[in-house]
Every structure is written in structure tokens, then in C-alpha cells.
Amino acid sequence: MKRNPVAWAALVVSTAALVSSSGALRRMPAAPNVPAEGQKTAQALSQAFEAVADFVRPSVVQVTVTKKAARVPNLRNFPFPGPNGRPNPNAPNNPKDLEELLKRFFGPDGMVEPQQFGRQSHGTGSGFVYDNRGHILTNNHVVEGAEKITVTFHDGIEAAATVVGTDSKSDVAVIKVDVTNYPALPRGDSSKLKVGDLVMAVGSPFELSQSVTTGIISATERNDVQINEFESFIQTDASINPGNSGGPLVNMNGEVIGVNSAIVTGGRGNDGIGFAIPIDMASGVADQLVKDGKVRRARIGVQMAPLTPVLARQLGLDPTTKGILVSEVKEGSPADKAGLKQGDVIVGFAGDKITSMPSFRLKVATSPLGKGYEIEYFRDGKRQTATITPAPYEDVVFDMEKQRGSKDGGESQDGQPKSTAIGEFGLEVQPLTADLAKSLGLPAGATGLLVSEVKDNSPAEAEGIKEGDLITKVVKDRKIQPLKTVKEFQDLASKSNELSFYVQTGKDPGRFVTLAKAKK
Known part of the structure; x- marks a missing residue:
């Protein structure tokens, strides 16, 4: 009888499997043995996390807030206008009617959120016991606008809280309860943090109170995130989610080293990038x-600009110099009294190196008032020092800041000066007349050149220069000098392949830009 080779192969495989299952073949271990030393290390780390969590949780609270949302809008006027823009008599005038209308167009899920129509809305954040007097530290955005605040401790005890004070510029807030028998978290030193340090975040993500996550310090001094006006964030990969805000980030000694504040995410959840306010700052x-x-x-009264390698070289410095460029000094300010001038490059303050505008601004702002500090700077290529005493922030205000809230003037006038092309840099400029300055809402007596046109795909366009921008200063002969005439600007452009100048948009603070001639 002829045998099917496929059938014979199947029989061989089946037999081998049977023999293997009966133990005739050598067994492979389910998993390699974990070395005893490795197990010991893992257990020690686990016990350390357990100890920190047990120590911290009694000091961590859930903060529940009740806010009053906006009242129901006048639905007869907007967004359902009648013919010729007149009020529509058939427009819905209450949430229920609008809900029915939305269902007709968008299906059963086209619901109206209650908080849109003046009802109370609720939110949850976190916080921690700050001292033995009932003070709780949290984020400003957690309690901002709250009508009612309830603090829930780890054992379920609830207490009403009142706001002691808030600071939106740093996103820090302090609230207070009458309960004082819970331990305050000891404070660590956030200035000594190192990338790679183990940390733990505790809070109430998605209202899940007393949740603990772990991770490491991913970075420090993140001062360009542009979340708060004053910031120098700790970045961590410890999972931080909505509801964690205001809770502590602690080290392995159980000391708070940061206040969890924000996340970077493509949705609502955590993508491994969380930010905490350093406890030293908070x-x-x-x-x-x-x-x-x-x-x-505090403030010293200087307008600043980033120091680029090109600007450093044009000012006679090593292109690798780190610091900030002084673009303006307010008359009568602490900087003016200390002898600082436009064009100086600040490289040190109070014994610390200055490498960026945000770090310098934060360093000055948090300096105690009434005390003198050494400031280090370059002028004409030479390193110099001076003593400067910062003044209260509100006492040092630039004219541009005073103008910011005012309305622009009337329409621009006919018969404006002719525009002039500036070499191969891709822009045209014209003198700033009094009428133009008024129409742009600029301070009386403002001088400079107005950008009247920016060429497509030009160096000027690449640097974000726009029509209506005002050029007030140029870098010339290793100094920052005021720009007064078109001819002066033309001459400078014709003699250089790079052109550095100070440009302002409307009432906003300006910036230095460097244009390089387009390559042919």
C-alpha cells in the first residue's frame, strides 16, 4: 500500500510531542533563576518605595473645588440670528430647547454641558500639608475662581478650606484648614537635584486619591516651557495626570522637592513628560x-535680548560667550544707577552664571529687596562688575508697558514717505513719521524705521519680520546704536553680509535679529 508522506510526517511530529509530554525528552526550565543578589537589591528598592509612600501619604490631600460657571447666553441674539441680522423669534432660549436642537442636528450625543449654563462645576486637584498651622500648598490653577474648597485627608476626614493667597505668575497657592494634627512634609533642596534621581509623585489623578507613581528626574531648570510667567520646572517621567496638580514630588528621603503642576500630552493622559515647580521656588x-x-x-530695569553667536562676534566677544544682551536701560532704574548701558552683555548675577533670559529674570525677581548684588557684564569687550540693588517690580515700568493697554490711534494718513529696499536682505523700510507712530499706538517721540514690505522667501521673511514692524537699533562698530535714517541703514547693509538690528511688533517687547544676505 502506498503511504502518504504528509501523513507520515504528521505521525512523526505527533509522536515526538507525546514523548516530550511524557518526560522522555529533557525539560527546559520555565524561566532562568534570578540571582540571589539581584533579588535582594530588588526587594530593598521595593521596600524603600513602600517606606517613602507610607511616610508621605498622611501629608497628602485631595482638593475638591466648586466653581460657578458662566450664565446662559442670550440665545435669541446669538448664535441664531434671524433675517438681516435681526433677532430670531424662534431661537432657543433655554438649555433644554438648545439641547433638543443639538440632538436634531448632531444626534443623541449633542448634549449641553451643565457648566455652560451657570450651574456649579466641580474639579479635583491635590495638595500637601505645608506646616503645623493648617496651611496646604497647591497650585493656583487648582483653586482659582473656587467658590467652595474641600480638603480630604488620607483617612477620609474632610475639612473646609479658605484661600490664604494665590500667585498666578508662578502657579502657586496656599489654602488653610482648621485641622492641624496632620504632619507637614519635610522640604528637600531642589537645587541639589541630579538627572536620574529617583522620585515619587503622590496625588489624586482622575480623582483616585492617594495614588503613587515613581520615576526619575528627567531634567532640571526647564525655563522655556512657557506655561507660567516665572518658571524653572523639574521634568520627570513619574506619571502625572489631571488631578495630580498641586501634589508633591518627593525624593527617596520622603522630602518634597517639587509641586506637580503640568504635563505634555497629546490627549488627557500622561505621555511621560511631567513638570513640577521646584520646592525652593514654591x-x-x-x-x-x-x-x-x-x-x-524685584526688578532692575533692563530690556533683554538673547545673545547669539553672531551678535557676540559683532560686539567683539568670543562667539561662544553665554549671557544676555541689554537692549534698553530704564532711566532712574536700579540698572541705570549701577551704570549699566545699552549694549552691555550680562554674564553673572549674585555669584551665578547667567546663560538665558528666563533664568536671569527669575533670579532677579526672587531676590530679596533692599539688598545689593554683584552684577558682571562685558562692555567694549572688557569684563566689568558693579553693585546693583533691585527695586520692587511695580516701581520699574517701561514706557512701552504703560502704553500696552491703550487703543491704537486713527487710520494711517496718505502721502507716506517712499519705501526703500535694503540690499539683498529682502525688506523695504520707510521713516517713522508722527502720524504713523500715532496710528500704530506707539509712544510719542518714537523713532526708527518702519518695515513697509517683506519679500517672499527672503532672509527677512525667514526671521519672522513682518510689515509694520519697527526697527529702532542696529549693531554697528561693535556697539548697539540708535537707528535714525534710511540712508544709515542702507549704508550699513551695503557693507556687510550680516545685518543685526532690534525690531518691535506693535506694543510688544522687541528682539534682536540677524539677517544674512541671500545666497546667489
């Missing part, structure tokens, strides 16, 4: 809020 704000109910910051 406690400095909190202590002022507890003492005075407000925060006082």
Missing part, C-alpha cells in the same frame, strides 16, 4: 503668601 512664594497674602518681586 516655598519662597508660599512663605510670602502666608505672611502677606501676596508676592513681592
